[in-house]
Amino acid sequence: MNATAEHQEHGMSDASYIKIAIILAAITGLEVSTYYVDFGPLFMPALLTMMIVKFVMVVSYFMHLKFDSKIFSFLFYTGLGLALFVYCTALATFKFFVS
Amino acid sequence: MAIIERPGTETTPAVVTPQQTLGAVKRPVETKGWREWLFTVDHKKIGIMYGVVAMAFFIVGGVEALLIRLQLAAPNGHILSADKYNQMFTMHATTMIFLFAMPMAGAFANYFLPLQIGARDVAFPRINALSLWLLVVGGIVLNASWFLGGAADGGWFMYAPNSGPVFSPSHGVDFWVLGLQVAGIASLLGSINLIVTVLNMRAPGMSLMKMPVFTWMILVVQFLLVFSLPVITVALVLLMLQRSYGATFFDVSQGADPLLWQHLFWIFGHPEVYVLILPSFGIISEVLPTFSRKPLFGYPFVVFSGASIGLVGFGVWAHHMFASGLGPVSVAVFSIATMAIAIPTGVKIFNWLLTMWGGKLWYTTAMKFAIGLVILFTIGGLSGVTHSVAPSDTQQTDTYYIVAHFHYVLFGGMVFGLFSGFYYWWPKVFGKMLNEKLGSWNFWLMVIGMNMTFGPMHILGLQGQPRRMYIWTKARGGEGLFNFGFWNMVASIGSFILAIGVLFFLINVVKTARSGKTAPLDPWDARTLEWLTTSPPKPHNFDRIPVVHHLDEFFHRKYEEDSAANTMRKIADGEELVRAEEAAADANIHLPAPSYWPIVLATGVGILGLGIIYGVPIMVVGFAVVLFASFGWVLEPSVAEDIDFAPASNDGNTKEIAPLG
Amino acid sequence: MAETATHTADHSTEHGHETSTGLTNNKLAMWLFLGSECLLFGGLISTYMLYRGRVSSGPHPSRIFDIPFTSVSSFVLLMSSLTMVLAVSSAQRGDDRRTNLWLTVTALLGATFIGGQVYEFTTFIREGLGFSTSLFGSSFYTLTGFHGVHVSVGVIMLLSTMGIIRKGKITGNKAEVVELIGLYWHFVDIVWIIIFTLVYLIPS
Structure with missing residues (x-):
């Protein structure tokens, strides 16, 4: 393992972890606010987008997937992708997304 | 296990004291006799044990099948009651799939995968042992139900709400759920282990x-398992919570959708079909080139079609549910996806045919079984394509036509592949050749028996015999010679011929063990790395880790291209190559030490499972054992730092197996 | 040990650069396991999504969910991911004292979350939502209970690791062990991110 790989494995500095956490906390705050404020038609897309952003941030930065070997990303996102595919298809046959 | 060599003199050092774990329990010291097997972490011993366990369950499942055929041989069968019959076909399928087919593929994978990639063991040897023992515990739990109030009786896919407490009041389904859950954990651990091994230890x-x-096919199978087992785990958990703790998941009176079970089951169940067949595809992809004396035709196509079968296999599950009222859009989509999956399968068949085309075919028993697979699987594959057409499937659903189809692919395909593997690799594992004459009897009786048993079932199915009918009357048998009753009788006679065929294999095994001929190191002029070592292989597999330059490395060490004559010229034989490796053996080889914990942990999991049926106190005991074993496991030093294996030398030194600290 | 390839098994995990991919066995196995867990939680979440509106008897979700309370416990779990990542980073620097400190804080936050879940469950049961009351009840308790079990296992692993580090009995690479537990912990957190949105915030 060369020096850059070594560096990458250690990820980011503690300060940037704290920054990420602050962003995550802010998004969570925004999410909770949808409970009190009416976002109208934006409600569902906004909530799902925020959920995905939080998810990807934790995976990429806290779990180092952004800096780590692509093999790890392949293994994890294959599982995630398959889960989305099979379960969304199954729910679709129950007419879950209609209505 | 570590093997160390000590000089054969009086100055032999004292036995190394293993470090203590948990303050009290030491690592196994005794590595002879039964302990050698119970606490081993050697992938080869584990592989053999997988094989023995699977073969035992093959016999159990086979006897169940014979009882079913006896019951249906003549009108008004009275061998089994309706209730026992339900239990019998449920346990026959469950045993054959989860306790024979998967473990037997696991036996081959465990034994040969590290050898084929030039590794000394799997990535996690203790987890490997844990997988084996969990499987054994799962199998015992499943079959214990026979003696504890009756076995599961809902069919192997255990559709809800029939599997609920109302319609299946005995504990059979509970045992079934727990046994599969435990066996599922075993497979999950095993699959992660083998994937890491392939990726990391080549x-x-x-x-x-x-x-x-x-190796490729096993890799694809393990990916299928990693991503499909959690789905059946969810289904089993839901069913367990409903049966044991009053959940309502499949309770229609509460507004539940029983189709949820079908989806979860088949999202797992269809990849599972490929889990069953791909190892056999892998085996015959080794056997056919070897006995055709030609490289495999279109290696990348075989590999990528295997991988794409795996991937598409996740998108076709609902074709098992065409009759359930999914709606036209879903049916059309899944119907097309199902037809598409026939393409990569067909690609493989043509690759095998073209491998044999123009080859110097050598009809050993292994080769016969491999060719048998190609033919019989194709028949099963074709009837499979008829299922992908939804209107025709609707007519065939739950008839014997389905039974005929999946027995052609599973018995004609999977089982023949496994038997091909037995005959091909037996000399590698045990150093003795299986008898070819008995092998021939074994093969032909199985071919005849299998076609007599499952061939007529196509007709029976189209005549309308329902899949799980336990009895038929003379009136139902119909008139004329080739009636319903006639074909049932033919199928029953065929099943006994089949059983005699399998019996010939067992006789062959016993005979070979007693007086078999010692195998040469390279009896088949084989192509892959597992033959670049002694038979049976030494505990550390290879004296020197081979450096690989070619696909079919072993073959390319024996032959070089003669460009003038456009042929391959032999430059060395296997015997010489193995001797050369021995002469250049590595100086220090570390091997993992045996461990108590895998078998203890597996037992704990089994007790924990029984607690779900028999109450909290037992659960607490099981949990305590699991916790104790987990800490023992974690705190156990996995590898000693200072004990090595020194390779054999010719100066009279003795090799000795010693424990590691 | 001149030949790198002579290493087998667990041993090689300490020397990731000796494997074919250059990655350690343990970490590869952990990511595979997490990929597999996606399908496990996916199944439980889908079951809940299918059944969440099916209330034949007992309270409806919108009546009993206490969003402010759950928001706080979600926040606690989210912050435990921060403390976990700080523990990993300390462990990689070889700073045992801080590793222990951050592991302790993470375990405490995890335990707080579990405490919150126990409180939430007891409140719901008092308000009439039993495990068998309705499809909503069964699937809600199963999903969040499964997640809670994962958090509890995580807390046990954190505490055990601290004990083992303190006694100096850890086998293998200390920083890697902490990192692996970290991966598991973050995964449990991202599952909750999804549950919080899909189960609590989106009304059925």
């Missing part, structure tokens, strides 16, 4: 596209 120079096809 010999230098062995890129993914230089791996033997068997």
Whole structure:
């Protein structure tokens, strides 16, 4: 393992972890606010987008997937992708997304 | 296990004291006799044990099948009651799939995968042992139900709400759920272990596209397992919570959708079909080139079609549910996806045919079984394509036509592949050749028996015999010679011929063990790395880790291209190559030490499971054992730092197996 | 040990650069396991999504969910991911004292979350939502209970690791062990991110 790989494995500095956490906390705050404020038609897309952003941030930065070997990303996102595919298809046959 | 060599003199050092774990329990010291097997972490011993366990369950499942055929041989069968019959076909399928087919593929994978990639063991030897023992515990739990109030009786896919407490009041389904859950954990651990092994422990120079096809197919299978087992786990958990703790998941009176079970089951169940067949595809992809004296035709196509079968296999599950009222859009989509999956399968068939085309075919028993697979699987594959057409499937659903189809692919395909593997690799594992004459009897009786048993079932199915009918009357048998009753009788006679065929294999095994001929190191002029070592292989597999330059590395060490004559010229034989490796053996080889914990942990999991049926106190005991074993496991030093294996030398030194600290 | 390839098994995990991919066995196995867990939680979440509106008897979700309370416990779990990542980073620097400190804080936050879940469950049961009351009840308790079990296992692993580090009995690479537990912990957190949105915030 060369020096850059070594560096990458250690990820980011503690300060940037704290920054990420602050962003995550802010998004969570925004999410909770949808409970009190009416976002109208934006409600569902906004909530799902925020959920995905939080998810990807934790995976990429806290779990180092952004800096780590692509093999790890392949293994994890294959599982995630398959889960989305099979379960969304199954729910679709129950007419879950209609209505 | 570590093997160390000590000089055969009086100055032999004292036995190394293993370090203590948990303050009290030491690592196993005794590595002889039964302990050698119970606490081993050697992938080869574990592989053999997988094989023995699977073969035992093959016999159990086979006897169940014979009882079913006896019951249906003549009108008004009275061998089994309706209730026992339900239990019998449920346990026959469950046993054959989860306790024979998967473990037997696991036996081959465990034994040969590290050898084929030039590794000394799997990535996690203790987890490997744990997988084996969990499987054994799962099998015992499943079959214990026979003696504890009756076995599961809902069919192997255990559709809800029939599997609920109302319609299946005995504990049978509970045992079934727990047994599969435990066996599922075993498979999950095993699959993670084997994937890491393939990705991380290949010999230098062995890129993914230089791996033997068997290894490739096992890799694809393990990915299928990693991603499909959690789905059946969810289904089983839901069913368990409903049966034991009053959940309502499949309770229609509460507004539940029983189709939820069908989806979860088949999202797992269809990849599972490929889990069953791909190992056999891998085996014959080794056997056919070897006995055709030609390289496999279109290696990359075989590999990528295997991988795409795996991927598409996740998108076709609902074709098992065409009759359930999914709606036209879903049916059309899944119907097309199902037809598409026939393409990569067909690609493989043509690759095998073209491998044999123009080859110097050598009809050993292994080769016969491999050719048998190609033919019989194709028949099963064709009837499979008829199921992908939804209107025709609707007519065939739950008739014997389905039974005929999946027995052609599973028995004609999977089982023949496994038997091909037995005959091909037996000399590698045990150093003795299975008898070819008995092998021939074994093969032909199985071919005849299998076609007599499952061939007529196509007709029976189209005549309308329902899949799980336990009795038929003379009136139902119909008139004329080739009636319903006639074909049932033919199928029953066929099943006994089949059983005699299998019996010939067992006789062959016993005979070979007693007086078999010692196998040469390279009896088949084989192609892959597992033959670049002694038979049976030494505990550390290879004296020197091979450096790989070619696909079919072993073959390319024996032959070089003669460009003038456009042929391959033999430059060395296997015997010489193995001797050369021995002469250049590595100086220090570390091998993992045996461990108590895998078998203890597996037992704990079994007790924990029984607690779900028999109450909290037992659960607490099981949990305590699991916790104790987990800490023992974690705190156990996995490898000693200072004990090595020194390779054999010719100066009279003795080798000795010693424990590691 | 001149030949790198002579290493087998667990041993090689300490020397990731000796494997074919250059990655350690343990970490590869952990990511595979997490990929597999996606399908496990996916199944439980889908079951809940299918059944969440099916209330034949007992309270409806919108009546009993206490969003402010759950928001706080979600926040606690989210912050435990921060403390976990700080523990990993300390462990990689070889700073045992801080590793222990951050592991302790993470375990405490995890335990707080579990405490919150126990409180939430007891409140719901008092308000009439039993495990068998309705499809909503069964699937809600199963999903969040499964997640809670994962958090509890995580807390046990954190505490055990601290004990083992303190006694100096850890086998293998200390920083890697902490990192692996970290991966598991973050995964449990991202599952909750999804549950919080899909189960609590989106009304059925």
